Amino acid sequence: MGKWARAAAIAVLVLTGTAAAETPWVWDLPAWVPRPRVPADNPMTVEKVALGRQLFYDTQLSINGTGACATCHIQAKAFTDGRPVGIGVTGEKHVRNSMGLANVAYVPVLTWANPLLHSLEQQALVPMFGEHPVELGLAGQEEALFARLTADPRYPPLFKAAFPAQDGAISLRSITQALASFQRSITSFSSPYDRYRYGGEASAISPAAKRGEALFFSERLECFHCHGGITFSNAVTHERMAFVEAGFHQTGLYNIDGKGSYPANNPGAVEVTGQPEDMGRFRTPSLRNVAVTAPYMHDGSIPTLNTALDHYARGGRARSAQTDQLIVGFALSKQERADLIAFLRSLTDQRLLTNPAYGPPGG
Amino acid sequence: MRITLASLLLATGLALSAAAQETPVILTFAAQIGGEPFRCGGAYADIGTTKSTVTPSDFRFYVSDVALIRADGTEQPVALTQDQKWQYQTVALLDFEDKTGPCSNGTADTNAKVVGSAPAGAYTGVAFTLGVPFALNHADATLGASPLNLSTLFWNWLGGYKFLRIDMDTSGGAQAGKDRGFVIHLGSTACQPAGAHGGGMPMGTAGGHGTPSGAAMQPAQSCANPNRARVVLPGFDPAKQVILADLKALLSETNIDVNQPESALGCMSAPSDGDCPGIFRALGLPVGGQTVPQRFFKAS
Numbered sequence: 001m002g003k004w005a006r007a008a009a010i011a012v013l014v015l016t017g018t019a020a021a022e023t024p025w026v027w028d029l030p031a032w033v034p035r036p037r038v039p040a041d042n043p044m045t046v047e048k049v050a051l052g053r054q055l056f057y058d059t060q061l062s063i064n065g066t067g068a069c070a071t072c073h074i075q076a077k078a079f080t081d082g083r084p085v086g087i088g089v090t091g092e093k094h095v096r097n098s099m100g101l102a103n104v105a106y107v108p109v110l111t112w113a114n115p116l117l118h119s120l121e122q123q124a125l126v127p128m129f130g131e132h133p134v135e136l137g138l139a140g141q142e143e144a145l146f147a148r149l150t151a152d153p154r155y156p157p158l159f160k161a162a163f164p165a166q167d168g169a170i171s172l173r174s175i176t177q178a179l180a181s182f183q184r185s186i187t188s189f190s191s192p193y194d195r196y197r198y199g200g201e202a203s204a205i206s207p208a209a210k211r212g213e214a215l216f217f218s219e220r221l222e223c224f225h226c227h228g229g230i231t232f233s234n235a236v237t238h239e240r241m242a243f244v245e246a247g248f249h250q251t252g253l254y255n256i257d258g259k260g261s262y263p264a265n266n267p268g269a270v271e272v273t274g275q276p277e278d279m280g281r282f283r284t285p286s287l288r289n290v291a292v293t294a295p296y297m298h299d300g301s302i303p304t305l306n307t308a309l310d311h312y313a314r315g316g317r318a319r320s321a322q323t324d325q326l327i328v329g330f331a332l333s334k335q336e337r338a339d340l341i342a343f344l345r346s347l348t349d350q351r352l353l354t355n356p357a358y359g360p361p362g363g
Numbered sequence: 364m365r366i367t368l369a370s371l372l373l374a375t376g377l378a379l380s381a382a383a384q385e386t387p388v389i390l391t392f393a394a395q396i397g398g399e400p401f402r403c404g405g406a407y408a409d410i411g412t413t414k415s416t417v418t419p420s421d422f423r424f425y426v427s428d429v430a431l432i433r434a435d436g437t438e439q440p441v442a443l444t445q446d447q448k449w450q451y452q453t454v455a456l457l458d459f460e461d462k463t464g465p466c467s468n469g470t471a472d473t474n475a476k477v478v479g480s481a482p483a484g485a486y487t488g489v490a491f492t493l494g495v496p497f498a499l500n501h502a503d504a505t506l507g508a509s510p511l512n513l514s515t516l517f518w519n520w521l522g523g524y525k526f527l528r529i530d531m532d533t534s535g536g537a538q539a540g541k542d543r544g545f546v547i548h549l550g551s552t553a554c555q556p557a558g559a560h561g562g563g564m565p566m567g568t569a570g571g572h573g574t575p576s577g578a579a580m581q582p583a584q585s586c587a588n589p590n591r592a593r594v595v596l597p598g599f600d601p602a603k604q605v606i607l608a609d610l611k612a613l614l615s616e617t618n619i620d621v622n623q624p625e626s627a628l629g630c631m632s633a634p635s636d637g638d639c640p641g642i643f644r645a646l647g648l649p650v651g652g653q654t655v656p657q658r659f660f661k662a663s
Contacts, residue, residue, distance in 0.1 A: 116522050116554055125504060129514040132627050140468030140515040172505045172512070264625035264635060272521060274553020274587050274634060 022047055022164065025185070032198045033189045033230065034238040036105035039119055042177045044184060047162040050361075052182025054158060055175060057360045060148045061128065062089040063137030069127065069179065072098040072135075075358050078289035078349075079186065084300025088135040095133070095266040097300040100293050102352050103286060105184035106230070108237040109246045112282045112298045113269045120180035125172075146170045188288050188352035189230070196346070205346040212343025215336055222326045223312070232287035232347065250280035252316015252323035253297060260322030266299055280322055289352060291345045305341050386483040388441045390429065390491075390601050392475050393663070394422045394459035397611040404464030410611055411619040416534040417545070419610065420465035423516065424527040424549075425495050427454045431481050432488035432597060439486065443479040448509050450478065454495055456510035457608075465532065468515050488599045489606070493549070493646065493659075494526040494591030500551065518550040525550050526591065527646075529610055530629075533619050545619040546629035547642060553587035553634065590632055592646045594660050605663040613659045616641035 025044030027035050038044055055061060056069045067089035073079040079101035086094035096112050109115055110123040117123055127135040129142075138145055149155040149170050160168030162178055193213075195204035205213075217224045226234050226247055234247030248269050254262040262268055262280040269278035282298045296302040302311055311317050315329030332340065352358070394401035397409060401422045408416045430438035443450040449458075455477045460466040477491075494500075499511060500523040510516075516525045527549035596606065622628055623637040630639040640650045647657030 114521075116556060121505060122503070122519070122522070125514075125517060125519040129517050130519055131515075132631060138514065139517075140470075140513075142514045172514075176505050267635075271633070272553075273555055275555075 022162075025049060025181075027187070029187060030189050030194065030198065033187075034240040036103075036184060036238050038105070038184065039121070039180075042121060042180060044181055045162065047158075048178050048181035049185045051155075051158040051162040052178035052180070052185075053358075054154065054361050055179055056182050060152070061136055061138070061145065063134075063141055064089055067136060069136075070360070072127075073101050076292070076353050078102050078188070078292050078352060080293040082294070084295050086135065088133055089137050090134050092133040094135065096298050097295065099285060100289060101183055101186050102188035102289055102349070103231050104186065106236050106238050107233075107286075108244045109235055109248075109283055112285075113248070114272050115246065115248065115269055115278075116272055120183050121176040124176040124179045142172060145175075149175075186352070186358050188349040190351040191288065191347050191349040193343070193346040194349070206342055208339045208342035209346040210343075211336075212339035212341065212346075215332075215340050216343055221312075221330050221340075222328050225326045226284045226324075227287045232290075233284045235284050247284040248278070248281040249284060249324040249327075250320075250322045251282075251297075251311075252319040252327055253299075253301065253311075254280065255318040255320040258320070260320030268298075277322075287344065288347050289349055291348045292353065305344055306337070309337060309340065384483050385442075385480040388429075388431065388477075388479050388481050388601060390441075390477040390489060390606060392457050392477070392606045392608060394457075394475075395607050395609045395611075397609070401459050401610070403460050403462075403466035403469075407611070410533075411614045411617050413618055413620045415620050417531040417610075417619070418465060418533075419529065419531040420460070421469060421515075421528050421530040422459040422610070423469070423529075424457050424493060424608070425454055425510075425516075425524065426457060426477060426491045426493060427496050427591075429453075429455070429477055429479065429491045430489065431484075431486040431601075432490055432595070434485060434487050438490055439481050439484065441477070441479040441481045443477065446478070448472075449474045451508045451511055452496075452499065454499060454511065456513075456516075458510075470513070488595065488597040489601065490593065490595040492591050492593050494551075494589070495524050496591075497551075497586075497589070500524055501554075518548070521550060521552060521554055523551055523554075529613070531610075531619075544628060545622075545638075546627075546631070547613070548627075548629075548631040549590055549642075549646070550632050551586040551589050551591075552632050555585050555587070588632075588634060590643075590648055592648050592657060594647070594657055596660065596662050599662045607661050607663055608659055609661070612661075613642060613645045615645065615658070 023046040025046055029035065059065050059068045061068055072081045072086045074081055081098045083098065085096060086098040088094065099112065104120065108118060110117045110120065111126070129139045131139050155170065156168060159170050159174060163169060163174045166174060192204045193209070195201040215221055226249055228234060229236050230238070234245050237244045250260065250268070256263065260280055267279055269281045270276065291305065294304055296308045302308045309332065312327065313330055313332055316323045316327050319327075396407040396417070396419065399407060401419060403420065404418060406416055406418055408414070410417045429441040429443065431441060432438055443453060443455055445451065449456050456474060457477070458470065458472070458474045460469040461473050462469045462471045495511070504512070504517050504519070511524065516528060518525050525548045527547060530544070530546045532544045599606070617638065619629070626636040626638060627633060630636055630642050632639060643650045644655050645658050647654060
């Protein structure tokens with residue numbers, strides 16, 4: 001190769017390198033919404049989100065090709081699955097209800113009951129490689145997974161674009177970082193209630209929903225203590241918060257032994273921390289899009305919004321000394337109940353449920 | 364200039380001669396079941412309190428902080444060879460499954476040796492820890508170096524790794540038609556984030572309101588049940604003897620045919636799992652505040 005030819009080749013390489021530069025992510029959020037915190041070692045880029053979306057919907061991420069992340073996290077159901085508990089790709093039932101992913105970037109503690117799990121990158125390892133229960137069933141199959149993705153002509157260019165500094169390495173690191181990036185991109189702040197409360201549209205929600213809002217935020221019902229703030233959950237963090245809130249509560253669902261014990265196979269945060277006071281404590285889920293995420297609770301044991309209200313109206317169906325003190329019980333008139341449900345329905349964000357950017361690639 | 368160089372060379376030579384006093388250390392392990400060699404898919408009778416027959420499908424464990432013991436009982440740490448494969452920092456993976464038969468989720472490669480070096484000297488025994496040291500155990504698994512990057516040894520729901528993994532099918536359970544099989548997954552439990560005991564985050568109140576024992580943004584800072592077993596084999600000569608790990612001894616007081624209801628299959632280290640205490644005792648781990656000598660490992 002002559003001197004000039006070599007220089008030309010280098011110029012092409014440099015140009016190619018420039019073309020492969022990462023594109024910083026621009027959050028598509030209403031002006032009033034603070035941006036989420038993103039791990040310093042996994043900044044959001046357009047390319048990582050695109051790769052993560054492809055992976056999220058790909059059944060190649062399961063041992064037998066029958067399931068993907070999206071199997072238990074369905075966009076039309078606000079990324080839940082409509083079942084009481086998730087079912088893994090080998091048919092094994094999870095003990096827990098599949099959680100919604102809307103605004104998961106704002107959640108400082110992932111899953112229902114693990115105070116130690118703080119990043120979506122780490123959380124992705126649980127469904128991928130967990131064996132108790134089996135979800136995607138990939139334990140011991142990571143090399144086969146990397147080989148499948150390498151052989152799929154769609155992936156090497158996507159990995160190269162998303163991880164140019166790693167030369168497109170297909171690894172646990174890059175896969176989990178991409179999956180986390182896509183999930184962080186799934187935001188939901190465009191419900192009728194948001195347009196009413198923050199967008200200045202006085203008629204965006206019905207008079208019934210407005211009355212329900214007053215009930216929800218009342219000291220009589222106490223809903224808002226746990227389900228407050230921009231995500232309607234007290235497990236929240238974002239760029240404007242100086243402190244992290246990670247609310248876990250015992251909501252009076254079980255009292256097996258008269259001392260507040262929950263079922264041994266699903267006891268709450270105590271399973272992780274070993275601290276007796278964590279018996280029955282689960283992380284507060286967001287109430288955004290709650291009308292499309294039935295059934296409810298960590299084990300899907302409450303089928304409808306109406307029965308969920310029954311549970312709280314009774315002060316917990318199996319109240320004990322460990323039940324949160326703000327689960328006070330209340331009586332609702334028929335009108336009030338309808339108003340409260342109208343308010344909860346006003347939290348449904350059609351943009352979340354239909355935005356093609358959150359759907360399958362090519363859709 | 365010439366003199367300075369000569370001095371440097373002399374100093375280097377001295378350092379090399381000091382290093383030459385390091386002597387290689389090779390500890391050989393063997394996985395057994397009732398004295399028979401472990402084999403993926405083999406059948407082994409007379410296991411546990413029900414004298415069940417088991418067909419194993421995994422047999423791997425991490426050891427760390429390996430040391431040679433002098434006659435006076437003091438320990439000399441062994442520096443492990445950093446082989447980019449089986450050994451990383453102070454941890455080594457012993458792997459007896461070869462991916463054949465029911466071990467299909469394992470790795471074809473096997474490893475029965477811990478390889479390193481220690482200053483030459485008169486040693487009379489060995490010691491090691493069954494488990495991964497705390498700092499490595501709670502690091503980011505997606506960045507783990509080999510052998511800390513095997514997904515079948517991830518312990519994702521608590522963070523960390525399975526220190527010991529032995530899976531098996533069981534004859535009794537098969538007859539009962541349910542709870543078929545028994546698995547042993549040893550790992551740390553009851554782990555707390557930083558500030559769990561008063562610092563940083565607000566504690567929950569007696570009414571069950573608030574964050575669980577110190578939930579914060581930090582990873583685990585301590586585990587109430589580390590479940591790392593320190594194993595000491597006095598009177599052990601690495602040149603002539605092998606460290607035997609015997610599943611039959613590990614399960615000698617455990618019923619592997621009946622799983623405690625609403626608990627993980629076998630023993631996955633949950634403090635409430637009644638299938639664990641017999642195994643923990645056999646590993647020399649505390650059960651109800653009591654510790655008995657371990658019987659899983661012995662010298663050949």
